[in-house]
Amino acid sequence: MLDATLPRPDQGPLYLCDAARPRRRAAALEDLATGLRRWRLPAALARLDIRNRYRGSVLGPFWLTLSTAVMVVGLGILYSSLFKLEVRNYLPFVAVSLIVWTMINQTVTDACTSLTSAEGIIRQMPLPFTVHVLRSVFRNALITAHSLPLVFLVFLATGTMPGWEVLLLIPGLLLVVANAFFVSLLLGMVCARFRDIAPIVNSFMQLAFYMSPVLWKPELLGDTARWLPLNPFYSVMETVRGPLVEGGVAPLVWLSAVLYTGLVAVVALAFFVRFRGRIAFWV
């Protein structure tokens, strides 16, 4: 394919592939760099995905906002009386929790098909695989963005407003995006090769929903709560939820969130370096 973003060397080959000296790391890094530099393509594809998914629907992606809103109000009223919490305190918590969890859940589920769904393109043109991974990440980020007005509505309705600690939201979101990218890369590859992984991931995510403090507040665990940072879902979710509704994030939670992200990144990159050349045969 004609590729204007690649520098044109005057001398030497543009495309070199030697099975005896695979240069795997250089190829993987080049893939990442080119894919990130060409972010406009995955962004355009993600927009198209959303438009096509909700084609002809009146509310479009705002159906998700609406269903989340109904969930938040319903669960907010029920669980606040179950847990004997004040609705005014519980509602902002459950609103942010549900939105963040929906995003995590969707991203992980989509991650399983990040590469297989691009099968047609992968077999026809040598695009960086990073493009397909970013497409999945951007799509879910865009869908989540539709639910953000809900957070403001709940804050207005309950009269709670976060203080300056809300600025911590920015590093929190960056961490979530990094996680989403590496999980999509790793699961995309693993699920392309082993088709049984996707159903396993799906049922695991259901378990994770109940095991993580999404609906219940961490305080309800009492003493046991100090083990919570061992749950990666909790740590990563908390970096976004904390600044919004809990007045900040404990340093330990930050530490574990960064550690998990680093771990996922290392594993994903190691896989990518080793198996990048095989992906076209897997999908």
Next chain:
Amino acid sequence: MPHIIAESLAIDFPLYHMGARSLKKRILSKAPLRLREDASHRVVVSALRDLSFRIGRGERVALIGHNGAGKTTLLRTLAGVYEPVAGRLEVAGLIGSLIDPSAGMDQESTGRENIVLRGLFRGLSEAESTAMADEVGAFSGLGEFLDVPVRTYSAGMQVRLSFAMATVMEPEVLLMDEWFLAGDAAFMAKAREKLTRLVTDAEILVLATHDMEVVREWCTRAIRLDAGRIVADGPVAEVLELA
């Protein structure tokens, strides 16, 4: 200098998801020619075996052979889609591939949006892609249909659009599957003229085809593949004579 050098190039397609051991045994026990078990006990199809060739500037090469001989696989390997499992491949020059033009086409988008999307796929900026849209739109002759979703196009209209999108480029190494030579007659005359220009401007042409007329008309050299191996390589007249 644009060139293609392949040295004992090999591509194996692993047959994943075949499961059962007994099935594997049964398939392998028939002593097939191209199915074999590789080092990690997978059943693989040897799509390309031990290909060595060198294509220099100005050569127009036809890949010929039966269905399944490996023509399209070789094109895709040259384009950089499949990484060879053995051997070495070097392609110098800006590669343009006309393999499956409809890949990456979005059925719900209009023709114009698809042209812009194709531009992004190729690494052009949004502005450049939009500029390309007019040129491509004019060539496709779709007129008012350019702003209608591709889903509603007839098969022939889709072919026109794909062809117009795929041929807006000036590659040095042009890889082409014979798909491009099929199309409705009225459009064909126009398409042929465009292709001829594309082919003459490219420094290297590699064309996979069954049509010997096309080979005689456009190519200077023919490589005949059979079961993933090169069985003949030389000037067109010679290779066609052998068959």
